[in-house]
Amino acid sequence: MHSPSGGIRQIALCFCLSTAFTLQAQAPNAVPAKTAVEKDEELRLVVMVSRHGVRSPTGKPGQLNQYSFEPWPAWSVPPGYLTAHGAHLMTLFGAYDREQLAAQGLIAPSGCGDAGHIRIIADSDQRTRETGKALAAGLAPGCALEISALAEGTADPLFHSLEAGVGHPDKLLATAAVSGRIGNNPQGLSEAYRPQLEALEDILRSCNPGATCPSAATAAPQSIFDIPSSIAQGKSDHLVELHTPLSVASTMAENLLLEYTEGMEAAKVGWGRVDIGKLREFLQLHTANEDISQRTSYIARAQSSNLLIHILQSMEQEAASHPVTGALTRPGDRLLILVGHDTNLANIAGALGLSWLIDGRRDDTPPGGALVLELWKVRDTEEYSVRTFYEAQTLDQMRNATPLSVKTPPERVPVFVPGCSQADGSCKWNAFQQTVRAGYSSAFVE
Numbered sequence: 001m002h003s004p005s006g007g008i009r010q011i012a013l014c015f016c017l018s019t020a021f022t023l024q025a026q027a028p029n030a031v032p033a034k035t036a037v038e039k040d041e042e043l044r045l046v047v048m049v050s051r052h053g054v055r056s057p058t059g060k061p062g063q064l065n066q067y068s069f070e071p072w073p074a075w076s077v078p079p080g081y082l083t084a085h086g087a088h089l090m091t092l093f094g095a096y097d098r099e100q101l102a103a104q105g106l107i108a109p110s111g112c113g114d115a116g117h118i119r120i121i122a123d124s125d126q127r128t129r130e131t132g133k134a135l136a137a138g139l140a141p142g143c144a145l146e147i148s149a150l151a152e153g154t155a156d157p158l159f160h161s162l163e164a165g166v167g168h169p170d171k172l173l174a175t176a177a178v179s180g181r182i183g184n185n186p187q188g189l190s191e192a193y194r195p196q197l198e199a200l201e202d203i204l205r206s207c208n209p210g211a212t213c214p215s216a217a218t219a220a221p222q223s224i225f226d227i228p229s230s231i232a233q234g235k236s237d238h239l240v241e242l243h244t245p246l247s248v249a250s251t252m253a254e255n256l257l258l259e260y261t262e263g264m265e266a267a268k269v270g271w272g273r274v275d276i277g278k279l280r281e282f283l284q285l286h287t288a289n290e291d292i293s294q295r296t297s298y299i300a301r302a303q304s305s306n307l308l309i310h311i312l313q314s315m316e317q318e319a320a321s322h323p324v325t326g327a328l329t330r331p332g333d334r335l336l337i338l339v340g341h342d343t344n345l346a347n348i349a350g351a352l353g354l355s356w357l358i359d360g361r362r363d364d365t366p367p368g369g370a371l372v373l374e375l376w377k378v379r380d381t382e383e384y385s386v387r388t389f390y391e392a393q394t395l396d397q398m399r400n401a402t403p404l405s406v407k408t409p410p411e412r413v414p415v416f417v418p419g420c421s422q423a424d425g426s427c428k429w430n431a432f433q434q435t436v437r438a439g440y441s442s443a444f445v446e
Contacts, residue, residue, distance in 0.1 A: 041376045043106045044384075045318040045329070047311055047336045048097075050370035051345060052123075052131040054086030054262050054398065057255045064252060066222045068204040073259065073268050082127040085262050086367065087134040089398055093368055094138025096404035103406055106334050112143035119329050122339035123159040124150040131368075132339045157446050158328075159340040161306040163237040167444035169302045174239035177298040179231055186229035189246040189292075196285050197224060200249055203273050224249055239299050242292070250289035253282040261367060261398035276395060280360060287364050290346050295363075300350025305440035307344060308351060311336075312436045315375050319384050319429060345371055351439040353418040356390040358411045366392050371415070376426070384429035388415040 056075035065071050077083055102109040107117070118140065122132035129149045136145035150156050157164035182189060190197060201224055229244040259269045260279055266272060274282070294300065313326035314336055322331070329336050338344075342365035349355065354371075355363055369392035376385050391412040393404070404410055419435035420427035427435065 045375040047373040052127040053090040069207040082130040090134035091138035094135040115143040117334040122149040250286045253286040294346035295350030304347035305444035308440040385426040386432040
């Protein structure tokens with residue numbers, strides 16, 4: 001006969017083991033990919049909205065030199081181009097995607113048998129087209145996957161709908177929406193992020209002794225705090241013109257990110273004065289600026305609606321088992337990859353109210369990161385559900401070009417979709433459809 005105390009110890013032990021297992025399962029890299037055998041479900045379609053890989057800065061060389069003692073580093077490719085390192089990283093990502101999708105039962109582990117069921121659509125820029133090619137090389141090596149893209153310089157309505165002439169946005173309303181989020185006080189952003197801005201300025205106005213260090217008589221560079229702050233109605237396809245020290249600092253933080261993830265030698269990353277800790281601090285500036293400029297509801301809906309509806313129609317086509325007008329996939333396709341920009345990801349997140357924490361950074365959209373939508377079907381029924389994730393290589397995985405696999409994966413975290421996500425993270429199909437339709441505006445659909 002067991003003693004009462006022994007029974008209590010056994011219960012306590014079971015509770016501790018159960019708790020430890022639960023905590024482990026909640027760790028981002030400990031969560032295994034949902035497999036096709038769980039709950040007798042099968043994965044039917046995956047949609048990935050990906051940012052392009054590591055590129056060179058988009059601004060003109062030297063454009064930011066007025067704010068620093070030392071010049072920003074030169075790059076080996078033209079402004080805004082995908083680098084060779086960036087392409088390699090995306091090939092590694094594609095190989096990981098193949099392994100994970102195979103483990104989930106969506107496609108075969110190797111070979112070209114699934115090539116006809118994979119669709120890759122890229123924006124027209126060099127960095128997006130080349131990212132698509134790199135992903136394809138890793139995903140299905142030797143299979144000559146087709147990359148669909150418009151001609152260089154052409155505004156693609158999927159990725160740049162307003163520039164392509166889709167819809168007639170109200171710029172005054174957009175300006176009011178942004179103004180309302182910042183208290184109608186663009187100067188206030190400098191105070192809201194003063195600690196990070198001061199830390200960045202300290203890097204900019206420092207100098208490493210050496211040939212490039214200016215003499216004491218050299219005038220100090222312009223302070224980022226002296227940049228005038230203003231907000232006005234946008235021009236051309238820009239809805240709002242918001243100019244602040246934060247917006248300039250956001251560009252600088254992004255450029256420091258690119259230096260680090262490109263694998264530049266430490267002496268060149270922020271002139272040798274920016275380590276990963278400082279980089280994480282500065283990236284808060286980029287995320288904050290993107291939140292205001294791209295996640296503000298009206299702007300997010302205006303700029304993402306055309307992309308969102310076509311994604312939904314592609315998923316509806318699979319669920320309905322017959323062609324649906326507007327679908328980007330062909331009947332029977334298993335994987336749709338859309339290669340765009342961080343703005344596309346931020347716009348979708350703003351329209352649907354999505355948020356994530358990945359690699360220690362909140363709502364960041366680093367090179368190669370992707371929003372992943374999985375459409376699952378319960379076998380022998382017509383019951384579907386959607387699971388949403390965000391995946392991205394860590395900063396050091398990008399810097400070191402770390403090979404990826406299901407055993408050494410990139411960061412992959414579940415994303416809760418307000419309006420439809422349940423306790424297990426999934427959305428019932430009908431609820432997901434209603435949520436997406438509530439998140440886009442038909443006024444901005446092609």
